[in-house]
Amino acid sequence: MDLNKQIQKLETIRNDNSNKVFTMYLNTDLSDPEQQGGEWKIHLKNGLRNFEQYLKEDDDKEELKNFQAVKEKVERFVVGNEQKFLKGIVLFATADEEVWFATRVQIPLETAFNWQETPHLEQLKQLSVDYPKTGIILIQQNEVKVIDSYLNEIEDTFSYELDLDTDDWREKTTTDTGSGSTNQHTEKFEDRVEANQQRWYKKIAPKLDKQAKDKSWENIYVIGESDPANELKEQMNKPVNEVIQKNMLDHEESKVLQEVFG
Structure with a gap:
């Protein structure tokens, strides 16, 4: 609608x-x-x-x-x-x-x-x-989740995962088991994050900018810990309305909407 x-x-x-x-x-x-x-x-x-x-x-x-x-x-x-x-x-x-x-x-x-x-x-x-077409981008380590919302309802959700072997992002499917959550991947990510964070988020930013254009987002919110959330904001061409410094990637989507819209 x-x-x-x-x-x-x-x-x-x-x-x-x-x-x-x-x-x-x-x-x-x-x-x-x-x-x-x-x-x-x-x-x-x-x-x-x-x-x-x-x-x-x-x-x-x-x-x-x-x-x-x-x-x-x-x-x-x-x-x-x-x-x-x-x-x-x-x-x-x-x-x-x-x-x-x-x-x-x-x-x-x-x-x-x-x-x-x-x-x-x-x-x-x-x-x-008060409730325009909105993109909510949740970031946590090597994962990015996007909630496409309109009128305080969820229109779509999708996620990206950083492939640490290719240093590139891929869209996750419903059959993915979330390999990024294993201790081996977490340690591997944390070892390299300081040196590579800017480059990694520079790669994902164009994908998010395209989603913002295709889905006609009027507002964009980035939610995550301070360093990755602010770095992602800087790499995106589309303006971000607000960075919310909370780790909410694994929270229920209704709780995320409540955090954004109150």
Whole structure:
């Protein structure tokens, strides 16, 4: 999903008749203390009911009919995805389905509902600012792991290992057993690291620069111990937003995202 393209598309929508646009940001984060009892269900029910009641009182039969059609689609989507909830749902809809965008996101949201001529895009725009296409590069001795993330979710991961026999990097496959973790390789690496670190990271940097270009990273973070992390940053042509001086290559990827995005 390219959120910026979706925002551009939604920005062109304006319905001045009874076929208005429904906007929903729904917090479904079960780790949120305020959501422990499934409060999102109450917020959803009340939010939809309030609009329906208002339109009944306003006696606009056509607009009420359109809203009820949207309400049915919204409830169907929520029920259909309840077992796959992340932290929130973002949804935009019209009765004629000219507008239909619904997605689950791994990002905290502030619950809000709107039924107006135009979609309310403020929270969506902020998500694209706070969680852009990001490359997270973890470095530890003779290994480099890359996490390609977008909107606080992992899009892809891949790793490189330094072949100490050829002095070159190769991309690891799922069948690799991680030979760099043996004592023999570790000692061999540590014996040569001081003399060769700059040259080694100069070789891997172009591969990472290419990944940054191909995957359209807007932000880049390098995580690792001070010397290798800073050396890798210096060798890369793409600007690095921040060096985080922690050894996290073997940590769960969700913990790495939490370290970067908070």
